[in-house]
Amino acid sequence: GNSVTQMEGPVTLSEEAFLTINCTYTATGYPSLFWYVQYPGEGLQLLLKATKADDKGSNKGFEATYRKETTSFHLEKGSVQVSDSAVYFCALSRSRTGNQFYFGTGTSLTVIP
């Protein structure tokens, strides 16, 4: 079946630290992969995406590379800020329509000054 396994949280980092949130997936065929971010009291916002193997998605200093050989899509940022404090969800889509969307459990990140 299709599923996403995400690094357990919560994660607490100091400002300017390096961030990695691990995400691995199980899927048949060739899914698209996404990272969404949810700030307190808000909906989910698309952070970045990758649609095929070796694609690198990037946005706002965050990056993730679609690794088919390790079935991974780890999120990284070189220097986190307090404003990055949020919950991060890894997700995969196994359908062209996007109907079949599978979310990881979410990782809560807190960045302290």
Add this chain to the structure above:
Amino acid sequence: DTEVTQTPKHLVMGMTNKKSLKCEQHMGHRAMYWYKQKAKKPPELMFVYSYEKLSINESVPSRFSPECPNSSLLNLHLHALQPEDSALYLCASSQLDMGFSYNEQFFGPGTRLTVL
């Protein structure tokens, strides 16, 4: 316009009330979704509409009744809810096409529902 809007932002209702949640998008997306999200959990899919027709119902209790009046609007009618239905209800939309990329979903800010 790349926004999904939801109203109301907050809703408090009793178990005997009838209320509706509204979602709107003007991006030309032909797939729309309702999700339920409990605190510290990922969103759980409830319903999917494709071309204004219900295509997926994830075994949601009948006290939740979705409606898609047109390609821009999605409603969720609520009746006789239980306290455990209290949650954040998220609406999302996405493109539908026959290309080879899988389309992201765009989420609204949600309606925070409290059932007393």
